[in-house]
Amino acid sequence: MSNLNIFKIxxxxxxxxxxxxxLAGNLFCKKVEKLLENIARIEIVLYGSLSLTxxxxxxxxxxxxxxxxxxxxxxxxxxxxxxLRQVFDDKKLNLCGKKDLDFDYEKDLIFSKDxxxxxxxxxxxxxxxANDERIYREVYYSVGGGFVKTEAELEKEKLGKEKPKARKLxxxxxxxxxxxxxxxxxxxxxxxxxxxxxxxxxxxxxxxxYCLEIFETMQEVYYNGIHTKEEFLPGKLHLKRRAKTLSQxxxxxxxxxxxxxxxxxxxxxxxxxNGGGAKVVTAPTNGACGVVPAVMLYLxxxxxxxxxxxxxxxxxxxxxxxxxxxxxASISGAEAGCQAEIGSASSMAAGAMATVLGADAxxxxxxxxxxxxxxxxxxxxxxxxxxQIPCIERNAFGAIKAISAxxxxxxxxxxxxxxxxxxxxxxxxxGKDMNYKYKETSLGxxxxxxxxx
Ligand code: SF4
Numbered sequence: 008m009s010n011l012n013i014f015k016i017x018x019x020x021x022x023x024x025x026x027x028x029x030l031a032g033n034l035f036c037k038k039v040e041k042l043l044e045n046i047a048r049i050e051i052v053l054y055g056s057l058s059l060t061x062x063x064x065x066x067x068x069x070x071x072x073x074x075x076x077x078x079x080x081x082x083x084x085x086x087x088x089x090x091l092r093q094v095f096d097d098k099k100l101n102l103c104g105k106k107d108l109d110f111d112y113e114k115d116l117i118f119s120k121d122x123x124x125x126x127x128x129x130x131x132x133x134x135x136x137a138n139d140e141r142i143y144r145e146v147y148y149s150v151g152g153g154f155v156k157t158e159a160e161l162e163k164e165k166l167g168k169e170k171p172k173a174r175k176l177x178x179x180x181x182x183x184x185x186x187x188x189x190x191x192x193x194x195x196x197x198x199x200x201x202x203x204x205x206x207x208x209x210x211x212x213x214x215x216x217y218c219l220e221i222f223e224t225m226q227e228v229y230y231n232g233i234h235t236k237e238e239f240l241p242g243k244l245h246l247k248r249r250a251k252t253l254s255q256x257x258x259x260x261x262x263x264x265x266x267x268x269x270x271x272x273x274x275x276x277x278x279x280x281n282g283g284g285a286k287v288v289t290a291p292t293n294g295a296c297g298v299v300p301a302v303m304l305y306l307x308x309x310x311x312x313x314x315x316x317x318x319x320x321x322x323x324x325x326x327x328x329x330x331x332x333x334x335x336a337s338i339s340g341a342e343a344g345c346q347a348e349i350g351s352a353s354s355m356a357a358g359a360m361a362t363v364l365g366a367d368a369x370x371x372x373x374x375x376x377x378x379x380x381x382x383x384x385x386x387x388x389x390x391x392x393x394x395q396i397p398c399i400e401r402n403a404f405g406a407i408k409a410i411s412a413x414x415x416x417x418x419x420x421x422x423x424x425x426x427x428x429x430x431x432x433x434x435x436x437x438g439k440d441m442n443y444k445y446k447e448t449s450l451g452x453x454x455x456x457x458x459x460x
Pocket of ligand 1: 294386387389398401447
């Protein structure tokens with residue numbers, strides 16, 4: 008499977024809690040399109056983390072947009088608003104954009120306290136006929152990064168039954184160890200390996216134009232973040248947006264380490280756009296969407312020669328590293344804490360930065376390893392269920408750690424003791440051992456210790 012979709016143009020504030028549920032709504036529409044004539048009622052149940060932090064993450068609204076067949080890429084505030092007006096004012100849901108059903112938000116959208124067994128982020132959608140007999144039902148799991156699986160798909164995956172179906176590839180890269188072996192054998196760096204891997208699914212032109220569009224969108228999001236007219240982020244924290252004024256201040260600074268403030272600015276501007284529910288690039292999640300662009304903007308604005316070719320190499324490397332986390336661990340805060348989101352993003356950015364600055368695959372994997380090693384144990388405790396505190400600042404720290412890790416790996420003379428696969432496994436085990444209070448439930452940590460809430 009191609010790794011291009013580790014980076015996706017989506018909508019904030021959360022890939023697992025906003026983008027994923029919206030996609031689940033789209034997928035459900037595909038399943039019931041032919042049954043529309045018989046459908047008289049719909050019921051949606053949110054479970055686990057989707058229920059506990061769903062309101063702050065706009066999960067309830069995202070699923071309604073998805074069921075109206077709105078697609079993330081074409082969303083606009085007007086379309087989003089129109090769907091919500093119909094639901095809340097007219098008590099109607101336009102299923103698949105084709106059939107109006109009576110819909111009572113208080114009764115037909117249920118926030119359950121239960122967790123379903125396969126993943127922390129679950130939702131169930133059922134449709135009923137005029138006699139109130141259920142005619143179709145599907146359970147979806149939003150597994151992180153905007154990826155969604157049905158109950159059957161996830162069950163198969165957990166039982167390891169999915170692998171025989173995968174098509175045989177000339178290059179397959181299940182983990183970092185295999186990536187290093189292939190790079191050594193072919194004299195490639197990680198970007199070249201990732202490129203050759205992607206050519207099994209896409210043309211050269213598709214890979215290049217996809218990567219350039221992703222970076223273009225990241226820059227657009229940054230621009231929007233520092234030019235916004237909104238003074239505050241939505242939600243009960245009433246959090247003041249900082250990027251706009253920070254952008255005016257950093258340019259006046261004569262501090263020799265003022266460059267750190269630029270990196271923070273890039274990350275905060277993008278993460279604030281996400282917190283505001285605007286368009287962002289999922290990288291590899293929405294909560295962590297500021298890390299990769301901040302490191303890329305650092306390279307573009309504060310080093311020389313960051314060309315389009317380097318943009319493509321950066322993103323190819325980052326997506327390859329991200330795929331190791333996705334395949335062998337998790338990129339979901341609800342499954343493994345913030346180490347899986349900000350930690351994975353930082354690791355991706357570190358390995359990618361090292362690569363475009365000339366590191367071989369071993370040094371780049373060491374950069375990626377270090378960036379994750381020093382995020383291990385990081386919990387997910389979004390205050391008031393909003394992707395704002397601690398998420399926005401955390402993007403800045405993730406970017407700064409990535410840059411430090413890349414620089415340390417490139418100048419290192421000793422042989423590292425910890426391999427990238429070791430730290431990926433450790434992150435996952437740590438995440439599985441982590442108390443559920445610290446996995447995007449807002450039941451522990453800062454979320455319960457801030458008096459403002
Ligand atoms: S604390 Fe981290 S994992 Fe949790 S919502 Fe915020 S950015 Fe995502």
